[in-house]
Amino acid sequence: MKLSSFKRALWVFHVPTGSCNGCDIEIVAALTPRYDVERFGIRLVGTPRHADVLLVTGAVTRSMAERLRRIYEQTPDPKAVVVVGSCGSTSGVFYESYNIVGPVDEIIPVDVYVPGCPPRPEAIIDGVVKAVAKLEKMEAGEPV
Amino acid sequence: MESKTFEIPIGPVHPALKEQIRFTFQVEGERIVGVDIKPGFAHRGIEFMGMHRNLVQVLYLAERICGICSISHPIALIQAVENAAGIEVPPRAQYIRVIVAELERIHSHLLWAGVAAHELGFDTLLHLTWKVREKVLDILEELTGNRVNYAIPIYGGVRRDIAAEQYPRVQDMIRYYRGLFEELCDRFLNDASVEARTRDVGVLEPEEAEELCAVGPTARASGLRKDVRQDWPYLVYGDLGVKAITPEDYGLETRGDVYDRIVVRLLEVGQSLSIIERCLEEMPEGEITSIPKIPALLAQLKKAEGEGIGRHEAPRGEVIHYVRLEAGVEAPVVWKVKAPTYSNLLSWYPMFEDQEIADIPIVAASIDPCICCMDRVHLVRGGRKELVWKEELLKLSWEKTKRIAGHGLRITGANDERA
Amino acid sequence: MKAKDILTALEEALADRLRDSEIRTRTVGVRSPRTIEEVWGRIDREVLLKAVQTLKDLGPLHISIISGRDLGEEIELLYHFTVGFGTEDGEVLVTLRLTVPKSDPVVPSLRGVLPGAQTTEREKIEFLGVEFSGIPDSRHLFLPEDMEVHPWRVDEPELEKFVKRKVKWEERDGEQNL
Numbered sequence: 001m002k003l004s005s006f007k008r009a010l011w012v013f014h015v016p017t018g019s020c021n022g023c024d025i026e027i028v029a030a031l032t033p034r035y036d037v038e039r040f041g042i043r044l045v046g047t048p049r050h051a052d053v054l055l056v057t058g059a060v061t062r063s064m065a066e067r068l069r070r071i072y073e074q075t076p077d078p079k080a081v082v083v084v085g086s087c088g089s090t091s092g093v094f095y096e097s098y099n100i101v102g103p104v105d106e107i108i109p110v111d112v113y114v115p116g117c118p119p120r121p122e123a124i125i126d127g128v129v130k131a132v133a134k135l136e137k138m139e140a141g142e143p144v
Numbered sequence: 145m146e147s148k149t150f151e152i153p154i155g156p157v158h159p160a161l162k163e164q165i166r167f168t169f170q171v172e173g174e175r176i177v178g179v180d181i182k183p184g185f186a187h188r189g190i191e192f193m194g195m196h197r198n199l200v201q202v203l204y205l206a207e208r209i210c211g212i213c214s215i216s217h218p219i220a221l222i223q224a225v226e227n228a229a230g231i232e233v234p235p236r237a238q239y240i241r242v243i244v245a246e247l248e249r250i251h252s253h254l255l256w257a258g259v260a261a262h263e264l265g266f267d268t269l270l271h272l273t274w275k276v277r278e279k280v281l282d283i284l285e286e287l288t289g290n291r292v293n294y295a296i297p298i299y300g301g302v303r304r305d306i307a308a309e310q311y312p313r314v315q316d317m318i319r320y321y322r323g324l325f326e327e328l329c330d331r332f333l334n335d336a337s338v339e340a341r342t343r344d345v346g347v348l349e350p351e352e353a354e355e356l357c358a359v360g361p362t363a364r365a366s367g368l369r370k371d372v373r374q375d376w377p378y379l380v381y382g383d384l385g386v387k388a389i390t391p392e393d394y395g396l397e398t399r400g401d402v403y404d405r406i407v408v409r410l411l412e413v414g415q416s417l418s419i420i421e422r423c424l425e426e427m428p429e430g431e432i433t434s435i436p437k438i439p440a441l442l443a444q445l446k447k448a449e450g451e452g453i454g455r456h457e458a459p460r461g462e463v464i465h466y467v468r469l470e471a472g473v474e475a476p477v478v479w480k481v482k483a484p485t486y487s488n489l490l491s492w493y494p495m496f497e498d499q500e501i502a503d504i505p506i507v508a509a510s511i512d513p514c515i516c517c518m519d520r521v522h523l524v525r526g527g528r529k530e531l532v533w534k535e536e537l538l539k540l541s542w543e544k545t546k547r548i549a550g551h552g553l554r555i556t557g558a559n560d561e562r563a
Numbered sequence: 564m565k566a567k568d569i570l571t572a573l574e575e576a577l578a579d580r581l582r583d584s585e586i587r588t589r590t591v592g593v594r595s596p597r598t599i600e601e602v603w604g605r606i607d608r609e610v611l612l613k614a615v616q617t618l619k620d621l622g623p624l625h626i627s628i629i630s631g632r633d634l635g636e637e638i639e640l641l642y643h644f645t646v647g648f649g650t651e652d653g654e655v656l657v658t659l660r661l662t663v664p665k666s667d668p669v670v671p672s673l674r675g676v677l678p679g680a681q682t683t684e685r686e687k688i689e690f691l692g693v694e695f696s697g698i699p700d701s702r703h704l705f706l707p708e709d710m711e712v713h714p715w716r717v718d719e720p721e722l723e724k725f726v727k728r729k730v731k732w733e734e735r736d737g738e739q740n741l
Contacts, residue, residue: 021514022293032270032274032275061187093208094190098726099707118211118292375654376645377597
């Protein structure tokens with residue numbers, strides 16, 4: 001789908017849950033002039049109450065699991081959850097630890113997985129676009 | 145005296161990016177009188193995991209302790225294991241390790257410079273610095289195959305060689321950055337608003353830095369000439385004669401404030417460029433690893449017995465790994481990791497004393513904290529509790545810049561829609 | 564700073580309370596090789612503060628980390644110090660080993676001599692269950708407040724409850740044609 005066909009601006013909220021920051025800096029790099037998603041109207045916001053898409057990174061640590069759930073509940077519908085990185089999708093290298101409670105989809109439902117360690121900014125943008133396509137289908141009432 | 149609880153996101157920062165560490169400040173009016181810090185939210189139990197896996201798996205785990213200082217932990221870990229097991233490293237591999245480590249230092253300091261600019265309210269500088277940083281990421285991708293998490297070092301050498309065709313591109317990058325260096329220094333160090341916001345803010349005295357065992361640019365900005373590359377030469381840093389940089393090298397009197405830390409980091413970018421240039425010239429031909437096959441390596445490590453320590457000067461300071469190996473056991477029996485922010489955590493306490501609330505973001509970011517490195521954080525204190533989100537703090541910081549600058553400064557923030 | 568001088572100073576100050584001391588050497592560098600020396604030794608907890616003061620008098624002292632290990636009946640702590648930063652090629656790593664019985668895991672805190680050691684001491688309290696007498700703040704640093712187990716101890720049956728075993732994808736998601 002072409003990015004120019006968005007019906008409105010897309011607001012994204014980033015939730016790190018104990019990540020190594022690799023995916024986080026690639027997400028911020030997607031905003032900088034080389035990749036520049038802001039020209040499509042995609043921007044990071046400061047609170048989940050304004051967000052359409054949640055970008056979750058990191059293998060979920062024990063202390064962050066409850067917060068992740070709360071943030072998910074605070075985000076208004078319709079929403080899409082995009083998990084960025086291998087640790088969120090499948091725990092990646094962080095398995096069998098006393099403080100990790102599992103990949104993100106054991107805590108909240110996930111719509112799009114973007115694997116990679118870390119995924120390139122292009123892949124992250126692709127993931128967000130797929131989430132937007134899903135959102136637009138949901139808003140139109142079509143089955144996803 | 146009331147107590148305000150701030151939940152502060154630190155790290156690669158943009159309004160919504162939050163690294164979890166909780167500060168509680170006790171404030172009187174606008175002035176901070178006490179601080180309490182609780183990390184622990186990004187603690188993943190890395191050492192515990194590492195003590196149950198074989199050493200090559202531990203290497204991949206060590207790489208992902210931090211995405212910004214991605215090669216620092218493997219270099220220290222590999223040194224520790226090589227010392228414990230008595231594995232030799234060919235000379236060419238040592239030079240390649242140094243080249244990639246210095247490229248990482250450049251990318252990390254530029255990243256931090258953008259973050260610091262954002263905390264002060266200069267979003268245009270954030271975008272400029274991160275755009276400029278893309279060039280070193282291109283070279284890293286060219287040499288190693290990835291922008292983050294390079295997987296270059298291995299026990300006994302490195303995994304990839306630098307081909308002769310790639311030298312000109314690296315030299316191009318060095319010329320590019322040398323050309324920009326003046327401009328970067330000018331924008332950060334000669335700007336009146338930056339100076340007004342950072343001079344005499346977040347001061348760490350040299351005696352305090354020494355007592356609290358600060359490391360890295362935080363210690364060097366306070367005047368301590370403390371640099372693992374200079375004091376405890378490892379790899380080929382001894383041959384290159386690397387010296388610790390303090391603000392005196394820029395002709396300034398050392399005051400140990402946030403401005404000095406910006407000075408030290410920008411000068412270190414210049415130093416890294418010179419180191420890479422010399423390495424490319426002096427690197428000998430030869431093999432790149434002493435044990436090419438992984439099964440042979442694993443077999444040798446399984447038989448090894450001993451303990452070893454490896455240290456490295458990461459962009460943030462000293463990284464140290466301690467490893468103890470026992471014969472017949474695949475996993476390391478003891479693996480201890482120390483990241484630089486661990487040592488710099490205590491220096492936050494004297495830095496916050498007597499500062500204004502609006503200065504919290506820049507003072508917190510000035511030690512270049514890497515919480516994921518350190519954590520392997522939550523708190524409370526009496527009085528009236530009030531939860532303040534990062535956006536409000538950032539707004540306070542940006543408004544202070546506007547007041548100080550006096551004229552209409554274009555502050556671009558992503559949260560203006562909330563007003 | 565030379566490793567020999569440090570070892571001599573420690574031997575003079577601690578006499579027979581310092582055992583198993585040695586200097587380990589390695590060569591580093593390609594064009595101008597140099598020798599790196601490390602001092603290793605074993606001390607008793609009663610002379611820890613005296614040893615640290617001796618090191619502090621020799622030159623600028625820095626504590627890198629305290630590593631620890633559970634040996635069954637005892638807990639072994641390794642203090643990794645460096646002496647003499649600030650001079651080219653002048654820093655020496657000094658590692659002091661210290662063993663305490665599990666029934667009485669108390670070690671004096673370095674808060675007076677070297678305040679920078681507080682972070683690493685707090686970490687040992689929560690990970691190994693060691694107590695540091697005189698430490699002003701012994702709250703949990705990295706682990707959740709309510710976690711009572713010590714992850715690095717070898718005899719913690721409760722720890723198994725916290726460790727989440729690897730997910731078996733076929734069981735969780737079923738067989739799928741991807």
